[in-house]
Amino acid sequence: MSRIYDVAVIGAGVVGMSILRELTRYRLKVCCLERMEDVAEGASKANSGIVHAGYDPIEGTKKARFNVEGNNIFADVCNELDVEYKMIGSLVVAFDDHEINVLEELLQRGKRNGVKGLEIKGQEWVFANEPNLSRNIKAALFAPYSGITNPYKLTIALFENAIQNGADVIFDFEVCKIEKDGNYFVVHSADGRFVKSRLLINCAGVHADEISKMAGSKLFKIYPRRGQYYILDKPEKMPVARVIFQVPTEKGKGILVTPTVDGNVLVGPNSEYIDSKDDTATTQEGLDEVFEKARRVMPSLSKRDVITIFSGIRATPDTHDFIIEEDENIKNFINVAGIESPGLTSSVAIGRYIAELVSDKLNAKINLNFNPYREDIKRFSELSDGEREKMIKLYPSFGNIVCRCELVSEYEIVEAIRRGARTIDSVKRRTRAGMGRCQGGFCLPRVMDILSRELKIDKTHITKFGKNSYILTEKRWED
Amino acid sequence: MEKYKVVVIGSGPAGLAAALESFKNLDDKKVLIIERDKFLGGILNQCIHPGFGLHYFKEELTGPEYAHRFIEQVIESQIEYLTETHVIDITPEKEIVAVNKKGLKRIKADSIVLAMGCRERTRGAIITPGTRPAGIFTAGQAQRFINIEGYRIGKKAIIVGSGDIGLIMARRLTLEGIEVKAVVEIMPYSTGLRRNIVQCLDDFGIPLLLSHKLVKIHGRYRVEGVTIAKVDFKLKEIPSTERFIECDTVLFSVGLIPENELSKKAGIVLDMRTGGPVVDNTFSTSQKGIFACGNVLHVHDLVDNVTLEAQTAGRYAAMYSQYPELFENNIYINIVAKEGIKYVVPQKLNKTFVQPFVLRFRVDNFYKDAVVTISNAGKVLIKIKKSILTPGEMESIEISQKILSQLDFSNDIVVSLQNI
Ligand SMILES: Cc1cc2nc3c(=O)[nH]c(=O)nc-3n(C[C@H](O)[C@H](O)[C@H](O)COP(=O)(O)OP(=O)(O)OC[C@H]3O[C@@H](n4cnc5c(N)ncnc54)[C@H](O)[C@@H]3O)c2cc1C
Numbered sequence: 054m055s056r057i058y059d060v061a062v063i064g065a066g067v068v069g070m071s072i073l074r075e076l077t078r079y080r081l082k083v084c085c086l087e088r089m090e091d092v093a094e095g096a097s098k099a100n101s102g103i104v105h106a107g108y109d110p111i112e113g114t115k116k117a118r119f120n121v122e123g124n125n126i127f128a129d130v131c132n133e134l135d136v137e138y139k140m141i142g143s144l145v146v147a148f149d150d151h152e153i154n155v156l157e158e159l160l161q162r163g164k165r166n167g168v169k170g171l172e173i174k175g176q177e178w179v180f181a182n183e184p185n186l187s188r189n190i191k192a193a194l195f196a197p198y199s200g201i202t203n204p205y206k207l208t209i210a211l212f213e214n215a216i217q218n219g220a221d222v223i224f225d226f227e228v229c230k231i232e233k234d235g236n237y238f239v240v241h242s243a244d245g246r247f248v249k250s251r252l253l254i255n256c257a258g259v260h261a262d263e264i265s266k267m268a269g270s271k272l273f274k275i276y277p278r279r280g281q282y283y284i285l286d287k288p289e290k291m292p293v294a295r296v297i298f299q300v301p302t303e304k305g306k307g308i309l310v311t312p313t314v315d316g317n318v319l320v321g322p323n324s325e326y327i328d329s330k331d332d333t334a335t336t337q338e339g340l341d342e343v344f345e346k347a348r349r350v351m352p353s354l355s356k357r358d359v360i361t362i363f364s365g366i367r368a369t370p371d372t373h374d375f376i377i378e379e380d381e382n383i384k385n386f387i388n389v390a391g392i393e394s395p396g397l398t399s400s401v402a403i404g405r406y407i408a409e410l411v412s413d414k415l416n417a418k419i420n421l422n423f424n425p426y427r428e429d430i431k432r433f434s435e436l437s438d439g440e441r442e443k444m445i446k447l448y449p450s451f452g453n454i455v456c457r458c459e460l461v462s463e464y465e466i467v468e469a470i471r472r473g474a475r476t477i478d479s480v481k482r483r484t485r486a487g488m489g490r491c492q493g494g495f496c497l498p499r500v501m502d503i504l505s506r507e508l509k510i511d512k513t514h515i516t517k518f519g520k521n522s523y524i525l526t527e528k529r530w531e532d
Numbered sequence: 533m534e535k536y537k538v539v540v541i542g543s544g545p546a547g548l549a550a551a552l553e554s555f556k557n558l559d560d561k562k563v564l565i566i567e568r569d570k571f572l573g574g575i576l577n578q579c580i581h582p583g584f585g586l587h588y589f590k591e592e593l594t595g596p597e598y599a600h601r602f603i604e605q606v607i608e609s610q611i612e613y614l615t616e617t618h619v620i621d622i623t624p625e626k627e628i629v630a631v632n633k634k635g636l637k638r639i640k641a642d643s644i645v646l647a648m649g650c651r652e653r654t655r656g657a658i659i660t661p662g663t664r665p666a667g668i669f670t671a672g673q674a675q676r677f678i679n680i681e682g683y684r685i686g687k688k689a690i691i692v693g694s695g696d697i698g699l700i701m702a703r704r705l706t707l708e709g710i711e712v713k714a715v716v717e718i719m720p721y722s723t724g725l726r727r728n729i730v731q732c733l734d735d736f737g738i739p740l741l742l743s744h745k746l747v748k749i750h751g752r753y754r755v756e757g758v759t760i761a762k763v764d765f766k767l768k769e770i771p772s773t774e775r776f777i778e779c780d781t782v783l784f785s786v787g788l789i790p791e792n793e794l795s796k797k798a799g800i801v802l803d804m805r806t807g808g809p810v811v812d813n814t815f816s817t818s819q820k821g822i823f824a825c826g827n828v829l830h831v832h833d834l835v836d837n838v839t840l841e842a843q844t845a846g847r848y849a850a851m852y853s854q855y856p857e858l859f860e861n862n863i864y865i866n867i868v869a870k871e872g873i874k875y876v877v878p879q880k881l882n883k884t885f886v887q888p889f890v891l892r893f894r895v896d897n898f899y900k901d902a903v904v905t906i907s908n909a910g911k912v913l914i915k916i917k918k919s920i921l922t923p924g925e926m927e928s929i930e931i932s933q934k935i936l937s938q939l940d941f942s943n944d945i946v947v948s949l950q951n952i
């Protein structure tokens with residue numbers, strides 16, 4: 054296989070997908086190369102989903118710039134792509150005078166970064182507005198423009214929109230070698246395929262340093278830094294209305310408690326440097342740490358409500374800032390690396406910046422057919438009974454509930470598959486089937502039936518998330 | 533809106549028995565069963581092992597055989613039923629919204645019987661650290677894949693939890709050619725029946741590791757192994773007892789949770805300890821005209837008890853639909869679980885229906901040589917000696933007319949346990 058592109062992006066996380074989508078605004082032949090079988094299989098599926106206001110990063114850094122820019126345009130992008138986004142505001146809570154001083158510093162830094170609406174609120178305000186927080190809290194920094202989103206749904210939406218506008222995404226393509234052939238980069242996958250491209254963008258997340266090295270580009274190092282989380286069942290009443298942070302330390306923004314856009318409660322993450330870049334295991338110590346620290350802020354937190362645990366890995370660069378630049382020596386090779394937090398918030402702004410840079414370099418014309426709009430799958434759980442009735446008339450499978458906890462219909466699953474889902478997890482991220490309190494206990498076999506039918510494959514070939522993650526090992530008899 | 537005298541939600545053994553009993557007791561025989569699955573019978577359809585019906589039918593049946601006997605009667609009686617139909621809403625006014633491929637259905641019921649069964653606790657719910665590869669199943673999933681769909685789910689397995697379901701699955705996997713390396717149980721005792729430990733583990737040489745905990749799952753794409761460790765009496769891991777076991781499958785059988793999302797929508801009061809509705813001896817919930825039975829009420833180990841309980845619920849549901857005035861202004865005596873007792877069902881005695889009933893309960897720990905007493909106004913009414921009591925086994929005590937006649941109705945009924 055050989056394909057020739059103007060631009061190839063390595064890595065289908067939220068950053069890679071944002072760049073890919075923005076590139077389709079131009080008349081360029083673009084593709085993304087991804088080692089897994091779906092988008093958002095790295096940090097972009099396992100993070101806090103917070104759209105940060107921008108008071109954390111040191112002024113003058115790329116982090117500060119793209120965070121604030123990203124925050125400013127986030128709502129518009131989510132609107133175009135039909136992705137949930139709620140500007141619920143955030144609080145950084147302080148327990149003592151020292152911490153109150155930190156709030157003051159954050160406030161000043163935020164102002165210098167251009168963050169609007171920051172205010173330090175006193176105890177009474179905090180308890181009046183967040184009655185479930187600890188009575189030991191003395192003050193809080195309020196950032197009204199902080200928000201929450203669904204990180205993997207955003208990545209998926211960017212992907213779908215990029216495809217709609219003519220981009221290719223090649224899955225199961227693990228980049229292992231990069232060569233130069235005249236004006237082209239030749240990018241090889243582990244299984245012998247290759248792609249040629251005039252310009253190459255490295256968005257390989259935690260592996261970006263290896264890719265950079267393969268291209269003969271700048272040597273920097275990415276240290277994997279893991280964060281562990283709990284997800285709690287959808288409560289009848291949300292215990293917190295805003296994102297609740299603790300005062301940041303040198304280890305990061307600390308443990309937060311927040312509603313998710315889907316109505317669950319998210320608690321985490323801690324921060325620990327780990328040896329392996331792909332070690333997404335949770336550990337007893339890590340989980341205990343998260344729980345104890347979160348309990349300090351919200352004493353009523355209960356392990357009884359936990360429905361699942363997971364971890365995500367931050368791509369922490371040794372440069373202490375996002376690396377977003379063309380290599381001085383290797384023309385047309387652009388590193389977008391070390392995109393740790395606030396990378397999700399920044400992704401849409403980084404995408405625009407890189408697309409402009411690339412279009413200038415390649416002298417690209419505007420794609421007049423570019424359509425910025427993408428529509429989400431119609432969800433049973435979100436419609437009124439009247440709308441449900443209409444949908445069932447059109448599509449009877451909308452009346453067949455497959456996931457009982459999240460009320461996901463067969464129609465939604467078929468639609469997810471039509472849009473590119475091939476695995477159990479990819480169906481799950483697109484529809485929420487299996488994300489509820491029973492975690493697929495009921496619907497896993499049913500989702501497999503539908504995948505097998507729609508993709509015309511035997512169930513023994515269905516995987517959880519590609520490669521060797523098969524669910525069933527052998528067919529014993531025919532029914 | 534369609535109207536029914538009694539609507540039963542769920543068609544497991546609880547739903548079927550409740551529907552049949554309502555039907556028998558109604559003049560206007562408008563009874564409807566709603567089931568989201570393709571077939572009637574509930575979880576029994578995938579329980580192909582024997583061990584059902586010993587008490588009720590005095591013979592040993594498989595799950596599908598047991599269900600079939602009731603399904604036949606439902607069909608003979610021409611009781612209406614809808615399958616592949618999911619109830620999504622119930623209101624306190626007893627309006628039901630159900631959905632299927634034909635559309636949305638709104639149904640008004642004079643009374644409703646909740647029989648939605650339960651769901652399984654998961655790996656996440658018990659907060660098991662490690663990676664999240666493929667090859668992790670709940671017992672129910674495994675049962676469905678193996679017994680109904682005919683697939684093998686792996687080659688070497690670890691089972692977590694030694695209740696009856698875990699034990700039965702250990703045997704089932706072995707019979708399917710999957711090597712079960714061990715059954716890991718955190719408690720110092722199994723909550724499964726003695727009979728099952730012998731027939732499902734001992735007979736196949738499968739080790740039962742009591743006071744052991746699964747502390748970590750390994751593997752990137754498919755499970756590659758687990759780490760287990762011994763625990764002390766506080767269930768805390770003992771350092772340096774960690775052991776790696778290679779396997780490609782982990783099966784969790786760590787408890788069931790009554791499925792009460794709909795009950796919450798109807799505003800029904802739930803009991804924190806059972807996870808199901810608070811009911812009186814008519815199986816009436818806190819919402820008038822809504823009854824509950826089977827695993828949605830509390831988790832049962834024997835289907836025979838489910839059937840008996842459901843029959844009572846069905847009978848009273850029929851009564852409510854014809855004579856709702858009997859259920860107006862009822863006064864209750866509380867039935868309270870004290871020392872050693874985890875919960876009791878029913879939680880209340882309805883003074884309008886002071887009729888013999890069966891009190892079911894579970895103890896909160898493993899007990900040897902103990903006495904269960906039922907007392908009222910400081911007076912012991914019943915005293916039963918037991919050589920062994922375990923939380924895994926549901927206990928039943930008949931409250932006879934004779935005992936009821938001795939009750940002081942201004943005081944609670946107290947169930948408690950004493951060591952001897
Ligand atoms: C615990 C945690 C919490 C966070 N919280 C927030 C937050 O609240 N708000 C916020 O703004 N940001 C947050 N972030 C940061 C945010 O998640 C990341 O910045 C963002 O997801 C990075 O996206 P990415 O596309 O660069 O990387 P990724 O999503 O990791 O994508 C990289 C992709 O490259 C692929 N890849 C790697 N190597 C190869 C190869 N050799 N060949 C082909 N493909 C390859 C990977 O499979 C992967 O799909 C958090 C991050 C973590 C880990």
Ligand SMILES: Cc1cc2nc3c(=O)[nH]c(=O)nc-3n(C[C@H](O)[C@H](O)[C@H](O)COP(=O)(O)OP(=O)(O)OC[C@H]3O[C@@H](n4cnc5c(N)ncnc54)[C@H](O)[C@@H]3O)c2cc1C
Nearest residue numbers: 542544545546567568574575583619648649826827834835
């Ligand atoms: C592996 C296993 C082994 C067992 N072994 C034995 C044994 O050897 N002997 C024994 O006596 N007992 C055994 N049992 C226990 C026995 O099977 C249960 O106690 C009994 O089946 C519970 O009956 P139920 O009707 O309450 O629930 P279920 O059988 O679970 O039925 C509930 C029904 O409600 C339906 N439903 C739920 N929600 C909705 C909704 N919203 N709309 C429509 N329909 C809905 C479900 O689809 C289901 O069909 C075993 C159970 C298991 C899981």
